[in-house]
Amino acid sequence: MESSLRPADPAAAAAWDVAATVCDPEIPVLTIEDLGVLRRVEVTDAQVQVAITPTYSGCPAMDAIRQDVTAALGAAGYPRVQVSLELAPAWTTDWMSSAGKAKLDAYGIAPPSGRAAVGPVRVGLSVKCPQCSSLNTRELTRFGSTSCKALWVCGDCREPFDYFKVL
Amino acid sequence: MSSDSATRITPGNALRPEDIAAAGTRAEPDTAAYALRLGDDALVLAQRLGWWISRAPELEEDVALGNIALDLIGHARSFLSYAGSADGRTEDDLAYWRQETEFRSVHLVEQPNGDFARTIARQLVVSFYQFELYGALQHSTDPTLSAIAAKAVKEVDYHRDHSAQWVLRLGLGTDESRRRMIRALELTWPYVAELFDDDELVVSLGSRAVLPSSLKPAFDGHIAAILRQAELDLPVIQPAPGGGRRGQHSEHLGYLLAEMQVLAREHPGASW
Numbered sequence: 001m002e003s004s005l006r007p008a009d010p011a012a013a014a015a016w017d018v019a020a021t022v023c024d025p026e027i028p029v030l031t032i033e034d035l036g037v038l039r040r041v042e043v044t045d046a047q048v049q050v051a052i053t054p055t056y057s058g059c060p061a062m063d064a065i066r067q068d069v070t071a072a073l074g075a076a077g078y079p080r081v082q083v084s085l086e087l088a089p090a091w092t093t094d095w096m097s098s099a100g101k102a103k104l105d106a107y108g109i110a111p112p113s114g115r116a117a118v119g120p121v122r123v124g125l126s127v128k129c130p131q132c133s134s135l136n137t138r139e140l141t142r143f144g145s146t147s148c149k150a151l152w153v154c155g156d157c158r159e160p161f162d163y164f165k166v167l
Numbered sequence: 168m169s170s171d172s173a174t175r176i177t178p179g180n181a182l183r184p185e186d187i188a189a190a191g192t193r194a195e196p197d198t199a200a201y202a203l204r205l206g207d208d209a210l211v212l213a214q215r216l217g218w219w220i221s222r223a224p225e226l227e228e229d230v231a232l233g234n235i236a237l238d239l240i241g242h243a244r245s246f247l248s249y250a251g252s253a254d255g256r257t258e259d260d261l262a263y264w265r266q267e268t269e270f271r272s273v274h275l276v277e278q279p280n281g282d283f284a285r286t287i288a289r290q291l292v293v294s295f296y297q298f299e300l301y302g303a304l305q306h307s308t309d310p311t312l313s314a315i316a317a318k319a320v321k322e323v324d325y326h327r328d329h330s331a332q333w334v335l336r337l338g339l340g341t342d343e344s345r346r347r348m349i350r351a352l353e354l355t356w357p358y359v360a361e362l363f364d365d366d367e368l369v370v371s372l373g374s375r376a377v378l379p380s381s382l383k384p385a386f387d388g389h390i391a392a393i394l395r396q397a398e399l400d401l402p403v404i405q406p407a408p409g410g411g412r413r414g415q416h417s418e419h420l421g422y423l424l425a426e427m428q429v430l431a432r433e434h435p436g437a438s439w
Binding site: 088151 | 227230234237238239244245310311313314318321325328329
């Protein structure tokens with residue numbers, strides 16, 4: 001999955017690389033490329049077309065990401081940028097890059113455990129504490145500081161931590 | 168008619184229909200009428216749930232209900248933007264500048280929050296209903312409705328977990344929590360029937376929409392299983408008259424809209 005979306009066309013790839021530097025304002029260690037939020041970049045003579053997809057329908061970071069992408073491309077010499085929001089295919093944590101997962105872990109947020117299940121049955125996989133790597137952890141509350149995170153606590157180091165929910 | 172936004176960082180930045188899924192797609196008038204219903208259900212319930220922030224029984228629950236409301240606002244924004252594409256209105260035009268009789272939401276979502284058990288009873292019904300609805304709507308022949316539903320169904324799955332767990336906790340908890348849960352189900356159940364009404368519009372939309380009655384067997388099965396687990400009886404109560412899909416609402420919606428719309432109407436184009 002690693003950046004398989006990066007365009008083959010050199011001009012589009014150059015613009016992609018600029019857009020790919022934009023970070024999620026709520027999780028500043030992750031770029032929108034790491035997250036799988038950046039879906040497509042096309043360059044025509046007149047403008048750059050960028051397609052992003054929201055992690056969750058109500059994610060307020062989308063507006064900021066849209067403005068940041070426009071600003072980053074503007075600074076790199078692309079004055080005309082159009083950022084569109086795409087809902088299909090629906091975003092899944094399966095699109096998060098391994099580099100992104102490693103960065104999350106280092107930042108103190110446990111990355112998604114396992115792949116998105118199809119259907120209502122979820123097998124509860126262990127979540128590793130990003131502080132001490134213990135698997136002796138439990139969910140405190142499924143809904144956390146942002147739509148995409150739950151709050152967990154470690155039974156060994158006793159520290160609470162955010163967990164990026166599988167979706 | 169104001170096209171300025173009262174909800175975005177910069178005014179005039181409301182989601183435009185062309186931002187949704189298929190760029191520049193204009194909904195057919197009848198598809199738009201259907202999207203408006205789904206959007207209104209989500210929007211009105213989100214407004215109700217937002218009231219709980221800082222008032223829920225525990226901090227985690229403030230956050231949970233706030234997050235669920237945020238998901239619902241996301242769904243509402245998508246549906247309303249698409250609905251507005253039929254006649255060039257934005258999500259904000261539809262949310263803030265329509266009258267009570269122009270809303271197409273069901274009566275269930277405008278019911279007062281009541282105590283926590285009543286809110287949970289309402290959540291139980293809505294989350295299990297929406298899960299079946301969006302699960303089926305993913306296969307709509309309308310690509311925009313299908314895309315919104317495919318995204319929403321995954322989020323609503325978490326809402327189902329939340330409401331089901333609380334029904335078990337309250338039903339099997341103390342005598343007081345159980346008493347309140349039983350009462351909450353009784354107060355909520357008259358408004359369930361309206362969710363499953365097939366009317367002319369949904370029938371005429373065919374494969375673009377989902378026939379509400381087709382969702383009933385799965386919904387009934389899931390709800391019966393949870394209530395059995397919580398040792399609660401399914402209420403047997405006459406349905407309320409309904410009429411929300413035709414713009415006939417209870418006295419509750421006007422107060423809700425007054426609060427929801429006041430800022431946008433007092434300060435058109437305001438932003439923060």
